[in-house]
Amino acid sequence: xxxxxxxxxxxxxxxxxxxxxxxxxxxxxxxxxxxxxxxxxxxxxxxxxxxxxxxxxxxxxxxxxxxxxxxxxxxxxxxxxx
Amino acid sequence: xxxxxxxxxxxxxxxxxxxxxxxxxxxxxxxxxxxxxxxxxxxxxxxxxxxxxxxxxxxxxxxxxxxxxxxxxxxxxxxxxxxxxxxxxxxxxxxxxxxxxxxxxxxxxxxxx
Numbered sequence: 001x002x003x004x005x006x007x008x009x010x011x012x013x014x015x016x017x018x019x020x021x022x023x024x025x026x027x028x029x030x031x032x033x034x035x036x037x038x039x040x041x042x043x044x045x046x047x048x049x050x051x052x053x054x055x056x057x058x059x060x061x062x063x064x065x066x067x068x069x070x071x072x073x074x075x076x077x078x079x080x081x082x
Numbered sequence: 083x084x085x086x087x088x089x090x091x092x093x094x095x096x097x098x099x100x101x102x103x104x105x106x107x108x109x110x111x112x113x114x115x116x117x118x119x120x121x122x123x124x125x126x127x128x129x130x131x132x133x134x135x136x137x138x139x140x141x142x143x144x145x146x147x148x149x150x151x152x153x154x155x156x157x158x159x160x161x162x163x164x165x166x167x168x169x170x171x172x173x174x175x176x177x178x179x180x181x182x183x184x185x186x187x188x189x190x191x192x193x194x195x
Contacts (some may be wrong), residue, residue, distance in 0.1 A: 024102075042164065049169065
C-alpha cells in the first residue's frame with residue numbers, strides 16, 4: 001500500500017491488518033516511534049487513546065466483517081493541518 | 083486475561099493483572115468478570131492499579147459488568163492510573179462509579195458499611 005511520498009524526516013509508517021490484535025501491536029510500535037519521543041507521558045497517553053479509538057473503529061467497520069490492510073503515517077507537525 | 087480475586091465477608095476484590103483493557107481484550111474481560119462475580123458479595127471492588135491503558139471498548143466492558151451485577155450490588159473502582167483516570171473523567175463515568183485512591187482505601191471503606 002503506497003504512502004505519501006513527502007514524508008517528514010521523523011515519520012513512522014506502518015501497514016497492518018484491520019483486527020484488534022494487530023491494532024494493539026501497531027499501537028505499541030507507534031507509541032515507541034520517534035515522533036512520540038518529545039511528548040510528555042500525558043500527551044503520549046492522549047495520542048495513544050485517539051489512535052486506538054480511530055484504528056479500532058477501522059478494524060471493526062472498514063471491511064464490513066472482513067479483514068484488510070490499514071496504513072498509518074505518524075509524524076509531528078509544527079502547526080495544526082488545514 | 084489475568085484477574086486475581088480476594089474475598090472478604092462482604093467484599094469481593096478483583097485485581098486486574100494486565101496492563102491494558104482494550105478492544106482486543108474487552109470481551110474476554112467481561113466474560114471472566116461475569117464468572118468471577120457469580121458470588122453473593124454485595125460489593126465488588128475492581129482494582130486497576132496495573133492497568134496503564136483503557137479505551138472505549140474497555141470502558142464499555144467495565145460499565146457492562148456493573149450492569150450485570152444488578153441493582154442490589156455495588157461495583158467500586160480503585161487505584162486508577164493517570165491515563166485511565168482521564169478516560170473516566172472525560173466520559174463523566176467518574177460520576178457513576180465510586181473511585182478509591184487505593185485498594186486498601188476501598189476495602190476500609192467497603193468494610194465500614
